Amino acid sequence: MADTPRPGERVELLEIEDAWLVDPGSGREGQGSLRVEDGRIVALEWAEPEAGGRAVRRGSATGRDVAAADRPAVLVTPALVDIHVHLRQPGREDAETVATGLAAAAHGGFGTVCAMANTTPAIDSGGLVEDELATARASGSVVRLLPYGAVTAGRRGETLAQMGEMADAGAAGFSDDGSPVADASLFRNALAYAGALGRMLVEHPEEPSLTKGAEANEGLVATILGLKGWPAAGEESAVARDLAILAEVVGANPASAAPHLHLTHLSTAGSVELVRRAKAAGLPVTCDVTPHHLALHEGWVAGDRRFAWEAAASPWTGGRTDAAPYDQSTRVNPPLRTPADALALWRGLADGTVDAIATDHAPHTQVDKLVEYGDAANGISGIETALSIVLAGVEAGLLPLADAIRALTTGPVRVLGSAATAAAGRRRAHEPLVPGLVEGALASLVVVDTADTWDVAPATLRSKGKNSPLLGRRLGGRVLATVVEGRFAYADAPEEALAAAPR
Amino acid sequence: MTGLEIGAAATVARAERDGAARGDTARGETAPADGWRHRHLLDVDVLSASDIDLAMRTADEMKEILGRPIPKVPTLRGTQVTILFYEASTRTRVSFEVAAKNLSADVVNIAASSSSVTKGESLVDTIRTIEALGADIIVMRHGRSGAPYLASQVFSGHVLNGGDGWHAHPTQALLDLFTLRERLPGGRVAGRKIVILGDILHSRVARSNIWTLTTMGADVWLCGPATLLRGFERWAEAMPAGRRLTVTTDLRAALRGAHAVMALRLQQERMAGGLLPSLREYSLRYGLTAETLRWARADALVMHPGPMNEGVEIGPEIADFERSVVTDQVANGVAIRMALLYLIAGSGPIEEGGNRG
């Protein structure tokens, strides 16, 4: 067949020779070949069957990574999993729909996404969870959508939402994301109650009294630009509160209702350190960080366009920059932090404190973004650029490739825990959420040309949200194909061209 | 073209008015202000010391024009200047308006509401409308930091920032500098200790003065209650070598040996925000009075961007003090604004009109 496979088409024959395979599930990484026939991985050969592909070591921050130059250009990993996206449907279909959001996910290499409940109306009942799943099925996309349910009715932060009903309907967890559960008592109740349902509480940690009207990270850039500061303590005091309450609930709940707290989009060095200590103390807490907090920094608000690791030695201190200041696409909550914070997030990934990279993909319309900086909607359309900028960090030596891929695949699956099994079971009881690179399994994988580049532009983004600070930038790491359960979610070229590796 | 050449042009033009002949060669040499490289004036952080010198020398010319019986030149004839203010500020608006009219520009005044609740039209739409109505220059005052940058991205003319949020107030800083050069002994700012006192956190005047004064070599001190200095210690630490910025909550240390003190207006809402206990406590600890001013040099100048809250940030006895240069600041504001309108418009010689050809 000469045509580029359309989304949903079963993979007839996909042969990828001499690729770099990373399979966090089995703990293997190395050169090899892979053959998919009729949707299934029928052959998987590692170049060094004994040595292994080298074992994927947890927390291998020691530079034992194989340099990019020594790897084949084509990278094959399990399809990526994003546990934090905003798809805007129902209510804001002008900003994104489930269909465009899942198309964007596939273009970014993601085969599974977990959608936040801050739609209009908020997803706060079993019926609305079912509607969301039905919308995903109707979209025709093969990317899996796992919806979260709201923690509180209408996300108003007053009373608990219909959590049991939503869990039964397939909610992957509960979150009022967009806002924290600010009321500490309600937060405690929600955590305890969700524990009994076997679902995690995904908390957006923010102490609202410290962040009212905030426009940018409280620090040098906000001071110079005259923007209202969002202090690191606004996040860290919330993380500390949440962990103290978690410890209390762990002790109080019966074993059958063990709570699980997941802290999303941690953005400061202090937050990561708090979670590090909580994990050492054995608390059932997990966390994620976003690609934009890993790669960008507060200087971007001022027009600095260096990645965090490039700016760390000489942060912006005023004056001329690469781009105009106050670019609304850099307005996000939590805000872009300092380069030092970004480096601390990478260290958190390296030592296992941070379980996952999640995009917090937040598409917005131009109407909501092309306004005064402080009035612009918070959020970055980021699911399509995530893999590229994570790979840029890997190339800069911040994290071994295998650890980065783990944080995008088995890491988030482990976070989802039993919810992942339950959600996957609803579709295909015999297949785990991310089967990995395993002979005989239905193929769920992403093929990336790490030697090729692509241009971030309104026309290349599948998302309706063009609100990316990376617009106009050329990024490395082009996704050639995303395959989910044997079907193409995205393909860049005809099957035989995809097979023509290395480039 | 440098300020000196502008000076020469003005001199030649004056000579012409006095009946002397003027050659085409002189006219040719006094081309548009190509010493000025900025299409907009959005912030002062991008102005070099020579940019600032050019602005000062141009303002000197403008001040000379202001001293004439009829202080009007045809420089911006045919140029439409739209004054778009989202915040009420009669004094700044009138200052810009007088400046533009002195240069023979056509002035359009628009008072807009910046409340996101009441506004029916986005800033971008408003700017496009103003452009369609023929504006060449927009002078803009807005409550949100950075708003003039957004305007400059959709407007094909020139944007002059008349104050945005907490961020910048370029013409105020330049008129402050102009006034200091006039009134400090020797006309020198470099090495002089200049104190900015009060609500630094919320002050665009403070931020812009930090840039212009440190660029010109002044020893800048910021003083106020800790809650109103938040973030500035970091800025002081990050200042590149050669720029001097010191932050303190100690008024006495700040004033010791000061050549000039700039008191900032304190807003009532700082109490509601929990930043200060009371106006009374503020005035007792940070008010500039005859008493506290004694800590400064005997010839220290007193400045205020206005409008003043007498009895709060500044004692009534100081407001009318002989070393108070507040009225000079107001008068110089017109000269500075004429200079900046002229410079960003990339106009021809000051005394000639029809620059838009």
Ligand SMILES: [Zn+2]
């Ligand atoms: Zn959030």
